Amino acid sequence: MTVYQATASAPVNIACIKYWGKRDTKLILPTNSSLSVTLDQDHLRSTTTSRADPSFTHDRLWLNGKEEEIKEGGRLWTCIREMKRLRKEEVEDKSSSEPKLSTYNVHICSHNNFPTAAGLASSASGFAALVSSLSHLYSLPVSSSTLSLIARQGSGSACRSLFGGFVAWQMGSNPSGSDSLALQIAPQSHWPDIHALICIVSDDKKGTSSTSGMQRTVETSSLLHHRIKTVVPHRMETISKAIQEKDFDTFAKVTMADSNQFHAVALDTEPPIFYLNDVSRAIIALVVEYNRLGVEEGKGYRAAYTYDAGPNAVIYAKKENVKEILELVVEYFPQREGAFKDAFGLFGGGGKVVGKLPMGFNENVAKRFEVGAVKGLIHTRVGDGPRKLGDGEALLNDEGLPKSLA
Amino acid sequence: MTVYQATASAPVNIACIKYWGKRDTKLILPTNSSLSVTLDQDHLRSTTTSRADPSFTHDRLWLNGKEEEIKEGGRLWTCIREMKRLRKEEVEDKSSSEPKLSTYNVHICSHNNFPTAAGLASSASGFAALVSSLSHLYSLPVSSSTLSLIARQGSGSACRSLFGGFVAWQMGSNPSGSDSLALQIAPQSHWPDIHALICIVSDDKKGTSSTSGMQRTVETSSLLHHRIKTVVPHRMETISKAIQEKDFDTFAKVTMADSNQFHAVALDTEPPIFYLNDVSRAIIALVVEYNRLGVEEGKGYRAAYTYDAGPNAVIYAKKENVKEILELVVEYFPQREGAFKDAFGLFGGGGKVVGKLPMGFNENVAKRFEVGAVKGLIHTRVGDGPRKLGDGEALLNDEGLPKSLA
Known part of the structure; x- marks a missing residue:
């Protein structure tokens, strides 16, 4: 039986031009553009493993070893739903031979390598890692900017963690939020200093x-x-x-x-x-x-x-x-x-x-x-963008449950 | 021999609408209007005695027992000069029988009843008391708003200490500063509570x-x-x-x-x-x-x-x-x-x-x-405006020197 699973890590970003204020609180559309530096994942990162399986009875998520509720209409729920939608529209609807992963429930396990008590915003790296791991799980043929549209709905500044280097979140003007996305201003290699x-x-x-x-x-x-x-x-x-x-x-x-x-x-x-x-x-x-x-x-x-x-x-x-x-x-x-x-x-x-x-x-x-x-x-x-990790770094065990709880 | 001397006290004021920024730093013209509450002199006040005498060799000022230099072109110097000018124009030029006090040098002694270390702005009450005592010394037939024009040139917010109650400093628009003065919005008795x-x-x-x-x-x-x-x-x-x-x-x-x-x-x-x-x-x-x-x-x-x-x-x-x-x-x-x-x-x-x-x-x-x-x-x-005090409260002795130094 095929195991559908992917693991990714994503970086923290710290803004130079600050995001403060939403014009749409549901879609998380900001009142102004912002710009950040992505920090090196060697030091600060969130790692997330996602698995899709027909045997799973519902979507579940563990964060730092503790299961979190995925509330209908909530931010986690929205991100997972949007990723499943992309899977369906961009993969399954285009090729009938692809497995219908969008119909399976998922188990997601996420971990930050820095203590929450440090007061560093972990929602940015966390939602970026979530979206990245799901995009690998679903083999999505989409750009990082497209993924940033979804991460944004998890936590605004998470959209900027989809890129390494120097990243702008352009506020956009479309009420649907379709142009409120992250763009790379310059890669890490441009100014590694x-x-x-x-x-x-x-x-x-x-x-x-x-x-x-x-x-x-x-x-x-x-x-x-x-x-x-x-x-x-x-x-x-x-x-x-x-x-x-x-x-x-x-x-x-x-x-x-x-x-x-x-x-x-x-x-x-x-x-x-x-x-x-x-x-x-x-x-x-x-x-x-x-x-x-x-x-x-x-x-x-x-x-x-x-x-x-x-x-x-x-x-x-x-x-x-x-x-x-x-x-x-x-x-x-x-x-x-x-x-x-x-x-x-x-x-x-x-x-x-x-x-x-x-x-x-x-x-x-x-x-x-x-x-x-x-x-x-x-x-x-300054660091790079999200990384795809090997199975050796997966956070879920064979049963699709967190290794840390085993 | 007549002694020309007057003593006055003036209150502290604390702004509700803050003064922050000058459009003219020499004339002390603010970038915006402000509004304050005058506090009760029973608790916080500056008291100033001024004396004019033909025997004085130069203008002198003592603040809290310490002599201060009156620098030409400085704020103290400007206030004293302006008060002498008013004496000349409003009194001596209009009645030749009035003594020519504007030609005499002055001794001024000032005291705050609260410690400087308290960090309360003493310049407002200080310059208001200075201007008030000189206006009594010179028997000036002018309004408190006119005096506020001069106190303003000592310390901007001092102009608001020329009135009791609730006081506006209207920023004015005239480059000469002639309309940048204090006005009473309501007296202490309006809202003594x-x-x-x-x-x-x-x-x-x-x-x-x-x-x-x-x-x-x-x-x-x-x-x-x-x-x-x-x-x-x-x-x-x-x-x-x-x-x-x-x-x-x-x-x-x-x-x-x-x-x-x-x-x-x-x-x-x-x-x-x-x-x-x-x-x-x-x-x-x-x-x-x-x-x-x-x-x-x-x-x-x-x-x-x-x-x-x-x-x-x-x-x-x-x-x-x-x-x-x-x-x-x-x-x-x-x-x-x-x-x-x-x-x-x-x-x-x-x-x-x-x-x-x-x-x-x-x-x-x-x-x-x-x-x-x-x-x-x-x-x-909330308190009243500057008070004229009796000779019993004068801070200068018979020789026109600070009593505290005697």
């Missing part, structure tokens, strides 16, 4: 979810409309050009300005939404001072912070500057021994980072925090 | 000065222009009407929205400006939850936070709700024994406030802080 340092920040309080937060901003912020109409279109052009030209200075300026503006419109919401805390603010102050030094030395901006809907910082920088930035961050935010995984061998084998200030750095721009204020540091870089 | 609770918040870091910060916002914020052109004119109308109608619910909504938006445009600045810290954020969360309860109970909004260029909160509320709000704040921000001055006798003689949550309050909206996170609480209310 772009690295990222993720600073995982402790937070006392549970923040507002981005789903409810962004709609409150749409309903109550007087400034959001101006951002959507005037600011973002211009920034999309500027940063796309900066990426094409590998102009880090401009890339950094636009990235930081857009992070600031996203948090500004969150603050302009009623009641106001705050995602940045005192630790986030201190990291911003370090990057600002580091860039001031860079300008003074004629090197321009050398680091770009960006914050999503939480206090964690992602600092983009060129590879050559990451070591110095890491030492700077550790000077203010001491790390527990052995906590840092030195993925690029910047600090020899041990990975022990000793705090150090760059020459001429004004140390008074922030106070020094205690161990634990920044809970962890992850060094990664 | 408006009280204010000032929460003095500790801050680790020295913030950006408002003078330099606001111009950086003017130069770099994409959102500020929209605020100036579209949002503020509408809010000025709405809040003025709310004050006329004593509609606290609307007053509160507009006040909080404008505080949020001011901090939003500060964040939208390059590099971003932050004035709110984690303690400020927690106070906002308390007020938001308190208002949610009020709405649930059919009472509407009962408290309005507002933040200037620093982490201190001012909470406006109707008198009847202040006790409950004080207990709520103390529940999360315990105070040192005896630190709170119970000016309105809400807690009996001792002034000891015991923390307490209103019924139904969701206590998880903020964590409880340690003693010192909020360094002090000041309970005050």
Whole structure:
């Protein structure tokens, strides 16, 4: 008996031009275009195995070892239904010899290699891996942009995780959502030098979810409309050009300005939404001072912070500057021994980072925090798009149940 | 020999619609109109004595016991020069029998009854007291709005401290600044029920000065222009009407929205400006939850936070709700024994406030802080405009030197 099964992994992406606000909450159509950098799956990824079998009694999904309900009309349900529809329309309706997989129920098992507690958005990589694994299961002859239309309906920013490198989510204008999809601005190989340092920040309080937060901003912020109409279109052009030209200075300026503006419109919401805390603010102050030094030395901006809907910082920088930035961050935010995984061998084998200030750095721009204020540091870089994995990496066992539960 | 001397006090004001940005930095002409509540001088005030004497060799000024330099072309210098000009034009040129005080040098001594370290803007009350005392010294037959034109050139928001009650600073349009002045929207007696609770918040870091910060916002914020052109004119109308109608619910909504938006445009600045810290954020969360309860109970909004260029909160509320709000704040921000001055006798003689949550309050909206996170609480209310004081309260001695230095 043939086993119909496929496994894929998909990356995390972190936006430089932020997505904040939907014009259609059901189809997940955004109020503005956005642009992100795809991060390397070697460090952060979601892996998903999908299997279709006539013996399965209903669609089932396990996430990180726990079964999730697939609610009718919900986001998971929509993505699975849309993938089955594509299977039928693009494969089965065109060749009657193809097995009718679209009529079988599926078992799906997904796993993130990073802790949910880290506060990294796992819905983007998760829905991208789901859609990728199903597209392989169903042998769909469609483009990544077409798949992005479906991932978008799972979680808006998931559409950008269908590509590696530098990715735009164009908002589109069609009410059906048919042109609200992801496009690759440049592949990873165009500018592999772009690295990222993720600073995982402790937070006392549970923040507002981005789903409810962004709609409150749409309903109550007087400034959001101006951002959507005037600011973002211009920034999309500027940063796309900066990426094409590998102009880090401009890339950094636009990235930081857009992070600031996203948090500004969150603050302009009623009641106001705050995602940045005192630790986030201190990291911003370090990057600002580091860039001031860079300008003074004629090197321009050398680091770009960006914050999503939480206090964690992602600092983009060129590879050559990451070591110095890491030492700077550790000077203010001491790390527990052995906590840092030195993925690029910047600090020899041990990975022990000793705090150090760059020459001429004004140390008074922030106070020094205690161990634990920044809970962890992850060094990664721009990466590729979803990967098809071999059966050896499948997450389902012979019975089509999660291996982790066996 | 006649002594030409006058003493006046002037109040602090806290804006509901914020002033942030100058269109003319020399004349201090704002990019938008603003509106404030004048606070009671019984609790917070600047007192200033001015004396004119032919024996004085030059203009001198002492602030809180320390002599300040009066730099040519500076703000103090401009205010003193303008007041002398008014003396000449409005008094001496019209009646030759009047003494030529405008030709004498002046000694000015000023004192704030609140510590500078409290982080309350003392420049508003200070320049209003300066201008008031000189107007009495010079027996000027001019309106408070005319005096506000001069106070404005000392410190923009000082113009609003020339009136009691509820005060608008209309931005005007004349390049000379002749129509950029303060007007009273309603006197203290119209709505004496408006009280204010000032929460003095500790801050680790020295913030950006408002003078330099606001111009950086003017130069770099994409959102500020929209605020100036579209949002503020509408809010000025709405809040003025709310004050006329004593509609606290609307007053509160507009006040909080404008505080949020001011901090939003500060964040939208390059590099971003932050004035709110984690303690400020927690106070906002308390007020938001308190208002949610009020709405649930059919009472509407009962408290309005507002933040200037620093982490201190001012909470406006109707008198009847202040006790409950004080207990709520103390529940999360315990105070040192005896630190709170119970000016309105809400807690009996001792002034000891015991923390307490209103019924139904969701206590998880903020964590409880340690003693010192909020360094002090000041309970005050809407107050009157500058007061002429008697000679008994003069700050200069017989020789025209500060009594405090004698």
